[in-house]
Amino acid sequence: AQSVTQPDIHITVSEGASLELRCNYSYGATPYLFWYVQSPGQGLQLLLKYFSGDTLVQGIKGFEAEFKRSQSSFNLRKPSVHWSDAAEYFCAVGVGSARQLTFGSGTQLTVLP
Amino acid sequence: ETGVTQSPTHLIKTRGQQVTLRCSSQSGHNTVSWYQQALGQGPQFIFQYYREEENGRGNFPPRFSGLQFPNYSSELNVNALELDDSALYLCASSTTTYEQYFGPGTRLTVT
Numbered sequence: 001a002q003s004v005t006q007p008d009i010h011i012t013v014s015e016g017a018s019l020e021l022r023c024n025y026s027y028g029a030t031p032y033l034f035w036y037v038q039s040p041g042q043g044l045q046l047l048l049k050y051f052s053g054d055t056l057v058q059g060i061k062g063f064e065a066e067f068k069r070s071q072s073s074f075n076l077r078k079p080s081v082h083w084s085d086a087a088e089y090f091c092a093v094g095v096g097s098a099r100q101l102t103f104g105s106g107t108q109l110t111v112l113p
Numbered sequence: 114e115t116g117v118t119q120s121p122t123h124l125i126k127t128r129g130q131q132v133t134l135r136c137s138s139q140s141g142h143n144t145v146s147w148y149q150q151a152l153g154q155g156p157q158f159i160f161q162y163y164r165e166e167e168n169g170r171g172n173f174p175p176r177f178s179g180l181q182f183p184n185y186s187s188e189l190n191v192n193a194l195e196l197d198d199s200a201l202y203l204c205a206s207s208t209t210t211y212e213q214y215f216g217p218g219t220r221l222t223v224t
């Protein structure tokens with residue numbers, strides 16, 4: 001069965017610093033990959049997606065992610081973090097006939113002023 | 114373009130009761146998926162509806178059931194509520210791709 005691992009439960013960065021959130025997946029074929037962001041008490045907002053093609057994908061709010069097949073990874077990056085980026089971030093894999101999403105357990109991002 | 118909406122926002126139920134949650138899909142989307150997000154965890158897939166029929170189901174018991182209507186809106190019903198059913202219930206709509214758009218969720222508390 002497919003699985004998604006987000007090794008970092010909580011990350012703290014200073015405003016203006018760079019950010020990388022890690023995501024590893026386990027799946028037999030090339031998966032469809034997603035990053036979502038969730039603010040407290042809110043639903044999930046899609047940041048970016050990878051289906052095929054260029055392994056570096058750009059998303060909203062200045063985020064990007066790189067698909068590395070050899071490492072089964074899809075890490076999220078941002079060159080300069082803003083205080084408004086504080087939230088929980090979820091990596092997800094799209095698999096199955098229902099095209100359901102399997103999510104990681106999330107990484108909580110704290111941004112220091 | 115109207116996004117995904119869910120109602121109610123919050124509700125509190127007693128163990129053993131039944132609950133119905135509602136979801137309106139984003140304009141142009143014909144598929145609705147439901148997820149359960151327990152506190153501190155990632156969302157877990159409950160089931161999906163496409164063309165008014167269940168199109169896939171996660172590891173949830175039969176007391177979790179659903180409906181989809183001709184306008185693509187959907188309901189999630191949970192019977193015989195248990196304390197562990199306390200969670201944020203998220204609805205997501207999509208077309209024929211994996212790209213899903215989520216509503217704000219319904220926070221269910223079972224006491």
